[in-house]
Amino acid sequence: MSxxxxxxxxxxxxxxxxxxxxxxxxxxxxxxxVYVFFAILTxxxxxxxxxxxxxxxxxxxxxxxxxxxxxxxxxxxxxxxVGSVVAACGAVAGTLLMDFGVSAPVAMLGAxxxxxxxxxxxxxxxxxxxxxxxxxxxxxxxxxxGLCYVIxxxxxxxxxxxxxxxxxxxxxxxxxxxxxxPDLNKGKGIDLICLVVGAVICALIxxxxxxxxxxxxxxxxxxxxxxxTVAKDAVILxxxxxxxxxxxxxxxxxxxxILMAALVGIYHFITTKTVAGRQVYAMGGNAKAARLSGIxxxxxxxxxYANMGLLAAVAGIVLSARNQSATPKAGDGFEMDAxxxxxxxxxxxxxxxxxxxGAVVGAFIMGILNNGMSLAGYDTNVQKIVKGCVLLGAVxxxxxxxxxxx
Amino acid sequence: MSxxxxxMNHITKEFSGVKALDDVxxxxxxxxxxxxxxxxxxxKSTLMNVLSGVxxxxxxxxxxVYKGETCKFRNxxxxxxxxxxxxxxxxxxxxxxxxxxxxxxxxERLKTRGVIDWTATKREAKNLLARVxxxxxxxxxxxxxxxVGKQQLIEIAKALGKNANLLILxxxxxxxxxxxxxxxxxxxxxxxxxxxxxxxISHKLNEISYVADSITIIRDxxxxxTLHKGVDDFSEEQxxxxxxxxxxxxxxxxxxxxxxxxxxxxxxDWNVCHPDDGDRQVxxxxxxxxxxxxxxxxxxxxxxxxxxxxxxxxxxSYGQKITGTVKINGQEVKLDSVQKAIDHHLAYVSEDRxxxxxxxxxxxxxxxxxxxxxxxxxxxxxxxxxxxxVRSEEYRKxxxxxxxxxxxxxxxxxxxxxxxVVLAKWMLTEPDVLILxxxxRGIDVGxxxxxxxxxxxxxxxxxxxxxxxxxxxEIIGTCDRTYVINEGExxxxxxxxEITQEAIMACIMAHNRKGExx
Numbered sequence: 039m040s041x042x043x044x045x046x047x048x049x050x051x052x053x054x055x056x057x058x059x060x061x062x063x064x065x066x067x068x069x070x071x072v073y074v075f076f077a078i079l080t081x082x083x084x085x086x087x088x089x090x091x092x093x094x095x096x097x098x099x100x101x102x103x104x105x106x107x108x109x110x111x112x113x114x115x116x117x118x119x120v121g122s123v124v125a126a127c128g129a130v131a132g133t134l135l136m137d138f139g140v141s142a143p144v145a146m147l148g149a150x151x152x153x154x155x156x157x158x159x160x161x162x163x164x165x166x167x168x169x170x171x172x173x174x175x176x177x178x179x180x181x182x183x184g185l186c187y188v189i190x191x192x193x194x195x196x197x198x199x200x201x202x203x204x205x206x207x208x209x210x211x212x213x214x215x216x217x218x219x220p221d222l223n224k225g226k227g228i229d230l231i232c233l234v235v236g237a238v239i240c241a242l243i244x245x246x247x248x249x250x251x252x253x254x255x256x257x258x259x260x261x262x263x264x265x266x267t268v269a270k271d272a273v274i275l276x277x278x279x280x281x282x283x284x285x286x287x288x289x290x291x292x293x294x295x296i297l298m299a300a301l302v303g304i305y306h307f308i309t310t311k312t313v314a315g316r317q318v319y320a321m322g323g324n325a326k327a328a329r330l331s332g333i334x335x336x337x338x339x340x341x342x343y344a345n346m347g348l349l350a351a352v353a354g355i356v357l358s359a360r361n362q363s364a365t366p367k368a369g370d371g372f373e374m375d376a377x378x379x380x381x382x383x384x385x386x387x388x389x390x391x392x393x394x395x396g397a398v399v400g401a402f403i404m405g406i407l408n409n410g411m412s413l414a415g416y417d418t419n420v421q422k423i424v425k426g427c428v429l430l431g432a433v434x435x436x437x438x439x440x441x442x443x444x
Numbered sequence: 445m446s447x448x449x450x451x452m453n454h455i456t457k458e459f460s461g462v463k464a465l466d467d468v469x470x471x472x473x474x475x476x477x478x479x480x481x482x483x484x485x486x487x488k489s490t491l492m493n494v495l496s497g498v499x500x501x502x503x504x505x506x507x508x509v510y511k512g513e514t515c516k517f518r519n520x521x522x523x524x525x526x527x528x529x530x531x532x533x534x535x536x537x538x539x540x541x542x543x544x545x546x547x548x549x550x551x552e553r554l555k556t557r558g559v560i561d562w563t564a565t566k567r568e569a570k571n572l573l574a575r576v577x578x579x580x581x582x583x584x585x586x587x588x589x590x591x592v593g594k595q596q597l598i599e600i601a602k603a604l605g606k607n608a609n610l611l612i613l614x615x616x617x618x619x620x621x622x623x624x625x626x627x628x629x630x631x632x633x634x635x636x637x638x639x640x641x642x643x644x645i646s647h648k649l650n651e652i653s654y655v656a657d658s659i660t661i662i663r664d665x666x667x668x669x670t671l672h673k674g675v676d677d678f679s680e681e682q683x684x685x686x687x688x689x690x691x692x693x694x695x696x697x698x699x700x701x702x703x704x705x706x707x708x709x710x711x712x713d714w715n716v717c718h719p720d721d722g723d724r725q726v727x728x729x730x731x732x733x734x735x736x737x738x739x740x741x742x743x744x745x746x747x748x749x750x751x752x753x754x755x756x757x758x759x760x761s762y763g764q765k766i767t768g769t770v771k772i773n774g775q776e777v778k779l780d781s782v783q784k785a786i787d788h789h790l791a792y793v794s795e796d797r798x799x800x801x802x803x804x805x806x807x808x809x810x811x812x813x814x815x816x817x818x819x820x821x822x823x824x825x826x827x828x829x830x831x832x833x834v835r836s837e838e839y840r841k842x843x844x845x846x847x848x849x850x851x852x853x854x855x856x857x858x859x860x861x862x863x864x865v866v867l868a869k870w871m872l873t874e875p876d877v878l879i880l881x882x883x884x885r886g887i888d889v890g891x892x893x894x895x896x897x898x899x900x901x902x903x904x905x906x907x908x909x910x911x912x913x914x915x916x917x918e919i920i921g922t923c924d925r926t927y928v929i930n931e932g933e934x935x936x937x938x939x940x941x942e943i944t945q946e947a948i949m950a951c952i953m954a955h956n957r958k959g960e961x962x
Binding site: 312313323324327328329331332334390391 | 758759761781782783785786792794799800801802803804805806810814815817818822825826827829830869
């Protein structure tokens with residue numbers, strides 16, 4: 039009996055003092071572990087400045103898709119059509135550039151319009167006619183791919199003009215500081231802007247933490263132990279610092295990174311701080327209750343899918359710009375990568391649970407896996423097997439740990 | 445063999461350090477009906493789950509002696525093989541399968557391994573249904589075409605099909621109307637005559653004192669006392685005293701110093717058709733008025749159209765071809781969306797909190813502010829986090845939600861506390877008119893009292909409150925005035941002391957007769 043009592047008091051203590059929610063950061067730890075694992079396996083090849091840069095450029099479009107997909111997943115559904123929409127938007131942009139000779143911004147607007155049209159189309163069927171999203175997006179998956187082959191006449195269009203490709207392959211202007219070490223960055227010098235941006239981000243993270251500690255104190259909310267906060271922030275600051283140092287040693291900040299960061303920031307804000315975001319979570323958690331709480335669930339459904347179409351167009355532009363061409367096979371299987379990113383990042387298949395940051399981390403875990411295995415010499419088929427295992431493993435672990443808690 | 449068919453001795457069960465059951469003892473005599481009473485969260489369902497093997501042997505301490513033999517059930521199959529069958533509160537029927545298939549689900553009549561013998565299935569299903577008073581039912585129709593009352597009886601037939609000796613019924617009448625409840629209780633007495641022992645868990649004390657031979661009261665995971673028919677005082681007061689550990693001299697708090705003002709809510713000539721069948725009129729020429737500071741009841745049997753009335757007014761959430769007018773504060777308003785209803789200070793606390801009221805996976809704070817988010821907790825679509833925290837904390841204290849943090853998920857709260865969260869959610873929309881649909885269903889006596897106090901508080905603040913309830917004592921205890929609704933029409937209106945169970949029933953009967961004549 040005495041054993042039981044000690045257990046009880048221990049339980050009461052943990053209630054009083056909340057600890058760092060390890061589940062929330064579990065994915066980040068997994069990301070680091072996977073990265074370090076491949077660093078060892080490839081003898082540090084995946085830590086070169088060029089490879090860090092490639093990681094961003096190769097995964098930019100998956101991250102953009104994962105951000106949109108998370109909203110779909112929050113409603114308890116998925117969008118199967120995004121891979122095809124990515125290709126169709128690229129095809130439209132390519133055709134406009136090559137056959138009609140329009141300028142890059144006009145081509146991009148054209149692609150965005152096509153993506154938005156796909157989104158509105160899905161949204162209409164899903165919300166107004168209440169057709170299950172799985173079916174509607176399965177249809178757009180087929181239609182988009184077919185349309186793409188029709189537009190491109192089953193051929194690759196390229197090379198696309200440099201003004202267009204800039205968004206997928208370009209860099210922000212740099213200010214080079216030359217160092218005494220001629221080996222560093224092949225004598226090109228280190229980009230000052232990169233270092234400044236990295237430093238500013240680090241400062242912002244520290245300020246945000248101080249502010250949140252301050253508000254917690256003001257409202258007398260429970261806080262996690264200080265050493266845990268410091269440790270958490272130290273890890274984050276180290277990652278940011280490492281990342282920008284590597285970029286500074288290459289060509290500077292890629293345009294894709296800016297685009298990606300902006301989208302992640304906007305959608306993180308929407309999901310965590312706005313009424314609209316709250317409505318998506320409420321609807322995913324219990325649609326009936328949400329409706330009786332004044333939420334127009336049809337409208338939410340419509341915008342979630344319309345938005346997904348638009349983001350698929352952005353991804354389509356970035357992908358075709360990076361490839362410097364539009365091909366009918368582009369974006370094949372991207373929908374699965376985006377969906378997997380959300381689930382690896384902790385989203386629930388039943389809806390109502392998941393975060394933008396989680397989905398982004400999920401996307402990068404997949405990206406690092408792909409990249410690391412390529413560097414280590416495994417072909418894409420082996421990569422698929424491993425990705426499948428990681429998805430299954432992550433979700434199984436997540437669900438089992440939740441069950442234990444209960 | 446002792447006179448007891450079942451003895452549970454010193455049962456202790458913990459959930460991560462918290463004792464849900466603490467040295468519980470239960471003795472059930474052969475062939476009796478034993479009732480288990482207790483507030484929500486007292487441990488009744490946990491005890492039954494221990495007995496039926498949902499929590500396998502080893503997860504609890506203490507022993508179970510059934511028919512003189514110590515049992516160590518590892519799962520439900522093992523307890524069922526011994527004849528202990530539990531019927532849970534939520535029905536476990538598969539809606540699209542036929543009645544016969546449902547009766548033998550998991551217990552199929554087989555020809556050889558794995559091949560179903562349909563003749564035997566149907567024949568025996570018919571026999572079992574006859575035993576529960578459903579001898580005339582067609583066993584081939586899908587079970588979802590039958591009402592909840594009949595479905596409950598099918599559950600019992602299913603249990604009989606497993607040769608149940610000890611039948612456990614968890615809140616069997618919670619979803620039934622008075623007539624169906626009475627039918628079920630009679631059936632229990634019949635089964636008793638056939639030698640089947642029953643354990644019933646129920647909040648409806650009048651039913652328990654009618655049907656039970658003995659009552660075991662559980663409070664905070666401990667057995668408090670066992671009362672026996674003919675020996676002990678079986679009155680509701682006595683049971684409640686045991687359940688809450690104190691005497692609740694008045695189950696309904698008095699409302700004093702609450703002046704009744706002008707009519708602020710008015711519904712005129714309200715007509716609504718069924719959402720799936722435009723020719724079927726569900727509500728006919730309904731007229732109601734509610735004054736500021738007044739609590740008005742909507743009494744009636746289940747299916748009378750009360751919830752339909754409330755939901756059709758509240759943002760046209762039910763039905764089609766809705767006609768009629770709604771006036772709030774003297775102004776005619778068109779409430780064709782829930783947001784508009786909220787904007788015009790109308791609130792509707794739905795009857796089924798888990799399905800229609802709460803997002804169970806989210807926090808108390810999330811749920812409390814959900815309806816008011818747009819109007820009171822955001823600027824230009826951006827949510828004000830700290831205001832949310834401050835206001836939900838304020839309401840948590842004000843209506844006494846028992847939790848250590850407003851960040852706790854609502855799904856982990858007890859029914860009574862969940863109901864308080866739903867109430868807070870609608871109070872935060874700053875309504876003038878509140879419709880409370882079955883505000884105390886399935887919650888314990890203590891929490892009920894607290895909810896009645898909140899209703900009084902709202903009335904005192906000059907709100908118009910409408911209470912929909914199937915428990916007539918609740919209407920009598922809380923309302924200044926009540927409308928009696930029957931078959932989609934207002935069958936009568938009763939005021940003050942006129943409101944009695946007899947008067948309400950008389951209204952319904954008179955209305956039914958009128959319907960038959962015309």
